[in-house]
Amino acid sequence: MFDSSLRLNRRNFLAAGGGLVVALSLPSSPRRAAAQASPGFAPNAFIRIDRQGIVTMVMPMAEMGQGIHTAHAMLLAEELDVGLDQVRLELSPASDALYGNPLFGPQSTGGSTSIRAFWMPLRQAGAVARTLLLEAAAQKWGVDPKTCRAESGSVFETSGSRHLAYGQLVDAAGTLPAPAPESVALKDRKDFKIIGKPHRRLDTPGKVNGTTVFGIDTKIPGMKIAAIAISPVFGGKPKSVDEKAALAVRGVHQVVLTDQAVAVVADHMGAAKKGLDAAAIQWDEGPNATVNSADIIRQLKEASNTPGAVARSEGDVEKALAGATRRLEAVYQLPFLAHATMEPMNCTVHVKKDACDVWVGTQVPTMAQTTAAQLTGLPVEAVTIHNHLIGGGFGRRLEVDGIEHAVKVAQQVDGPVKVIWSREEDIQHDMYRPYYYDRLSAGLDASGKPVAWTHRVSGSSVTARYFPAGMQNGVDPDGVEGADQPPYAFPAIHVEFKRVEPPAVPTAWWRGVGATHNIFVVESFIDELAAAAKADPVEFRKALLSHNPRALGVLTLATQKAGWGAPMPQRQGRGVSVQFAFGTYMATVAEVEVGTDGTVKVHRLVCAVDCGLQVNPDTIAAQMEGGSIFGLTAALHGAITLKDGRVEQGNFDTYLPMRMDEVPVVETHFVNSAEAPGGMGEAGTAAVFPALTNAIFAATGKRIRTLPVDTKLLKSI
Template identity: 65%
Template sequence: MSNRMNGPSLNRRSFLKASAALGGGLIVSLGPLSTGPLGATDFAPNGFIRIDRRGLVTLVMPQVEMGQGIYTAQAMLIAEELDVSLEEVKIEHAPVNEALYGHPMLGRQMTGGSTSIRAFWTPLRTAGATARLLLMQAAASEWKVDVAACKTEQGFVLNPDGRTRRAYGELVDMAASMPIPPADTITLKQPADFRLLGTSAKRLDTRSKTNGALIYGIDASPAGMKFAAIAIAPVLGGKPISVNQAAALAIKGVKQVVITEDSMAVVADHTGAAKKGLKAAGIAWEDGANGTVSQADILRQLDEQSQENGAVARSEGDVATALSSAAVTIDAVYQLPFLAHTAMEPMNCTVHVREDTCELWVGTQNMSAAKQAAAAVTGLQPEKIIINNHIVGGGFGRRLEADGIAHAVKIARQVQGPVKVIWSREEDIQHGYYRPYYYDRISGGIDQDGRPIAWSHRVSGSSIFARIAPAVMQNGVDPDGVEGAAHPPYKLPTIHVEFKQVEPPGVLTSWWRGVGPSHNIFVVESFIDELAAAAKTDPVDYRKRLLSENPRALAVLELAAEKAGWGKTLPERQGRGVAVQFAFGTYLAMIADVSVATDGTVRVPRIVTAVDCGLTVNPDTIAAQMEGGALYGLTAALYGAITFAQGRVEQNNFDTYLPLRIDEAPHVETHIVRSVEAPGGIGEAATSAVFPAVTNAIFAATGRRVRTLPINPEELKA
């Protein structure tokens, strides 16, 4: 799974530049036969198509696969325009080069934000179409016919005489010598002509996953590798003050004890010995300034600062006057907790630090940050950092951060040869970058007919952009922090939305599976439900009235309601809840069926989703993301909460940070709206919608409104 460019060196004549793609950076290579990665000593492209003399197409992937199906989806984009079968496309990881592989929407070499299809829909199709045209031109030149009269089919160029054809592999040498087609000669297929896009294609990585051939970061095993178990200061800013090295070294197989400014590791011949040595070391810590931080401190700070004015994200109309004239007003406070990521594959990184290079084997969502972190720790120039990126066993935003890589490199600097650093599940949960705690104040008013005439919403919480990309902040507003709040899909004549940045002490915050929308959709859709109840109107009917000028949102709502059987009578303590959202470029409606037992236990047997994500690539992937996203969000809604005491995270494994069990998993139905709009994102959409769909269903079942997550069964007892 190495992505080092160790193949033969090719000169510029081996590359055919498709300047229309990725702002002039995407290169289509049609070089000679090569079974290894494409050499790139002159320059490296943003993305490759390579076709060898056998006709095998290689796509050098600009994005990272972490379970979302992007290897298959992006290969489908290439295969559609190149006119080859999906089975003829092979995938290779892109090399680390931000200047050439920087994400066109995010600006760095990274994968996240449900953007992999949105960002590469046009560039990769353009690359495929360019390669196809060059192959047609090569064949037309040989046959001395007009290229416009030629056609392609499943890896062949067809002669207009109807009798002759040439395989792509037979044409690559001639195609590689041809001039670059002008951008205005590259014609992409119209949706009506798609033969592959929009069909349910089998995933390219299924076989290697099921037979164990696929290598994750945690599986990397360079020659001579040792194993390290790590313990990180339990309080942010803490440091180790005493370690019983003799006890650790007395464990059979233990080779070394490594101490850094904020961690301690035991290096051994195998993981078992490393873990035993770590336990024997009896490490003591100095907590530092954050050693007294408690959950009560954090909530007190949020409560106090949320009462102060924030930065204005949107303001239309006079909200104060509208509220004063409303027939009914509602004021509410909504709270959502810190959340951990708990990916199946815990944090890990294998590192070999040499005198003049640092080589990493890791699965990361952020190649740019990984290289920067390793360079900062070692003092080496970035070009001396070699990253072998691997498929990722779940990211959810956690692997956008490079702290795990930094810890591993610090340890590896003190170890001869490669060392694999694997975090225990306890370290993984207790040393995360958590989804921020949000504390929202919202007020609304309706007139005599129940229509909303005033809407005021203040979002209070940590800003991730303020930490990692301050330039993105707009007059004090974190755009991600207000996504889903500043521009809800409904017609609201008077609206005022603010963002109040509140940074809690002793806590690191970062991306989760949807950050702003994962809390704002809960607040907005819950409050819309509150207004509907105050207006004594059915929640779906109420939303329909407010979506009269938003046809795509209205369409998904009507489809979900129809498929869910909205309006049918349910037994006592059972309810149906609805949520509508526009986030990540996608329209989604979700309806959840919920039952609440007399002891307050919540069960969700069925979830129905209707989604309009624009033009689709693989419907099976969309359904899978709806299912996975809904279950991920439902886990958080029912159980998810990271809390602090004496500066320490109180949860440490799956007995205290509960996952959804298989017998609790609902049946998830997905209905896709056929659309010709630009593609939207899908990986995070369902996670955001499930919170309010479930809590609104709880209100329908019990008459009790849930404004604080996770759901507390004690408050729902009969």
């Protein structure tokens, strides 16, 4: 268990890896007291070593399939000089002070920041512990610490005549004053034994043998199960229920009404769902009952005709466009998208008179804690968040609406209650990736080179809702990611953000928000310019990347590995994309076949990645595979539409995931880089959209400007 006697003494702020990192240090006196009171050594918030030498790492980030538990353990184990087989993992409690994301502030897992944020703090934590253990051994032997070395969980005298296991040193190490983290020397890259080497994931065995507990697996003595129905129209509320009919279902105990929903509490899920059906709920649909997708698109189209907030403006765009030999214009549209995680929304809550326990898989433990405290009226310290592994997050569990619903139900239930959303509730009451409507124009000179580039992004701002202080003079930095700083050099560039909030539809992060739409738009329009200039798409890009060696490097590697330029059969084509997002450079080549019936088959994806220094190459390759498939799913099938205020999609028959026979071969190739680590969780998702549609253009001559791909437009081309 986490040692609550350890409290933050100071924060050491330093610039590293392109962002602000926070190295945490614990006070010597409470740490010394903790060491004396219990058989263990806890030099900082991330490490605990007991007298048997077992190293427990307290994980600051949520694991939702991205492999961060393994990567974080590798960072710590490298500097602590232990093997991964010697490390045990423990999820951190809710604490911004100890486990806040250094790039965001609050404790949160998202934005592909887990490595970028904790790259330095975890290495420093391991190095501090190693330094104290070396000092403890040196004092026991009466030698200079410089004559000692750490290896595989033991300290050795340089002569090799004596050694002590870490477990034998923890009591003595716990009495020593801890050095400031930034003062401790870290290993040189050439000395790494763990970082940069492929490692099997630490969480795989539990997932294979079924011992891993996700939020939905929570079992508490006396726990009841609740099925929930939320107003089918956003902003609606319950009007009437047939409580008698619901209670007549065997196993049903209670019908609960909240401001937005109805829940039926029962012994098991089957009874709860039957009771919910029997309740025959009538809804007060409220003011959004007439909202349709066509209305939202029309609103965006009209708004996009007027200027937005300026995100970037360099050079005289109007003059350059006026003097261009050729001018091109285009409109791109991307739909609302659901997260559709394999583990639907769920949360178990026990509200007592003076305390509240919440069992959930969340990306934001402290936000969950604060939400429960506000709803119950309890002090924050009276709310305990029991975080679990997450069966798919993708940004969905950066939101706390599922926790809000569960707490409101639990307040009316005696004892713990697990609230589980059906797949239909999960998809129809998601918080969606925004609908975007983008206008672009560009000018080419007589040689086909771009002289000007304009891009107006129109859509909802997740940042303005979630983190208002993050807005910059009306610009959502996330909304323009990949648009305001494309990898290419243009003599004149003007980029705007136009905030347009659709009626009723809640929007949120979606495995990358701005980048997943802007990379598609930018890379598609670049391809349009190349076609207009009658230039090869790769050579056209290379001419614009001479100033950007890392972008040029991934483009060159990906196209070489893909065999760019080699002939392809009829109705097959290759498409390429280049991006810089989440601190990572990437290029992707897609090989696509379009049938005469319009069906699209992606045969192969070739990805080149420069993410800086790699922690676990196996995890990076897995992220590329998963992210690419997630992106392809959206590009080929994904769209949330509204009719009469209701989401029309409800399950995997109407909101389609990729099937196994649709999945392409995904190849990942790495650029050897010593740069600070970049993020990988969302990079693959963003890259695949334009690579796919550019390949469709190469195969058919048909330009795709609206997603998902409309196969009807590709028939018999």
